[in-house]
Amino acid sequence: MELRQLWRMFKRRWLVTIIPALVVLAVGLATYSPPGSFYSVGVRFIVGQTPSPAAAAQDEERYFNWLTSEYIVNGLTDWIRGERFAAAVSEHLAQQGLSISTGEIWGGLAADNTRSMMTVYFNSSRDQATVEQIINGIITVLMTQNAAALPQLGGEAAALVQLDTPLVNQINPSIRSQLELPLRLGLALGAGIGLAFLVEYLDPTVRGRQELEEAGWVILGEIPRQ
Secondary structure, X not given: OXXXXXXXXXXXXXHHHHHHHHHHHHHHHHHOOOOOOEEEEEEEEEEEOOOOHHXXXXXXXXXXXXXXXXXXXXXXXXXXXOHHHHHXXXXXXXXXXXXXXXXHHHHHEEEEEEXXXXXXXXXXXXXXXXXXXXXXXXXXXXXXXXXHHOHHHOOOOOEEXXXXXXXXXXXXXXXXXXXXXXXXXXXXXXXHHHHHHHHHHHXXXXXXHHHHHHOOOOOOOOOOOO
């Protein structure tokens, strides 16, 4: 199909082409709401086991103590990622008068570790003050209830040294949320073009002698428009 034919087709079917885009634009504008604020905070910890005074003076015992700290931090990381830790944080916050569901805390929690260092992250769309209260609750539960998550320590709590003061940072809206409506309009416009081709293909109307000649008809005469 030549460009002239395409242009004539779009001149005839321009309304069909833009209808899907107009519908998507209308729905998008009617349901649009600005992206809400999103906050993130991370805290690092050095994790280990407090050595006995006698063991602290021996190089071999200190080596095994450092090695043990790596196993401990792995166990704590797995504990933080689990639902039980989120439930413990939710219960702790409820005692402070803040009602946050276990699912919300679990969904916003993340943890990672490298050797003896562990980093705990929390992301939420709640306000900054609430996020600060939640991360403080996470830290409290982590430092006071970790013995229950590490039975191999025989009831002793692991030694955690907090390296950072929790600093809640606001995260800018993602590029995806900013481009969501333009992308939908682009897809709707593509669908409109495909619909215009379909309507043109199904339309039996003859609009020029070229179409008849291509169909095998012999033109005997032509009546001009004027």
